[in-house]
Amino acid sequence: MRTELNDHLARHGLKHTRQRDIILDAFLASTGHITSEQLYEQVRDRHPEIGAATVYRTLKLLVEAGIASSSTFQEGVTLYEHQPCHHDHLICLGCGDIVEFECEEIEQRQIEIAEENGFRLTRHRLHLFGYCARCQKQGRDARP
Numbered sequence: 001m002r003t004e005l006n007d008h009l010a011r012h013g014l015k016h017t018r019q020r021d022i023i024l025d026a027f028l029a030s031t032g033h034i035t036s037e038q039l040y041e042q043v044r045d046r047h048p049e050i051g052a053a054t055v056y057r058t059l060k061l062l063v064e065a066g067i068a069s070s071s072t073f074q075e076g077v078t079l080y081e082h083q084p085c086h087h088d089h090l091i092c093l094g095c096g097d098i099v100e101f102e103c104e105e106i107e108q109r110q111i112e113i114a115e116e117n118g119f120r121l122t123r124h125r126l127h128l129f130g131y132c133a134r135c136q137k138q139g140r141d142a143r144p
Contacts, residue, residue, distance in 0.1 A: 001067050008065035019050050023058040033079035033098055088126035094135030
């Protein structure tokens, strides 16, 4: 991943810095979805000299370099995750839990739909919103 970031920085005439390396390492050590604030807190614990703006800008670079992906699921909070392989999301509107899943049938059907409409896909995202079993059981599923 460091090579991808360095290549991206070089292509865009940006400097390679120790701070970016520290932020990349912290991001790669994270699991699942993480906000820029959560990553900043992790970085700040060991490197208080690195500011929140630096973390945010570096996350943007990681997305541009294809190392991370970003998604805004609800309430305007952007979550970041590693970009190892494509997957889709089930997002609970009650508690905010996110379930990642892969389904080859869905992937294939999306390609077919695009082709049927003369559309050349370059990328896509599938986010399904609803209520998890726990929130349904607790009555947080907004049903009358």
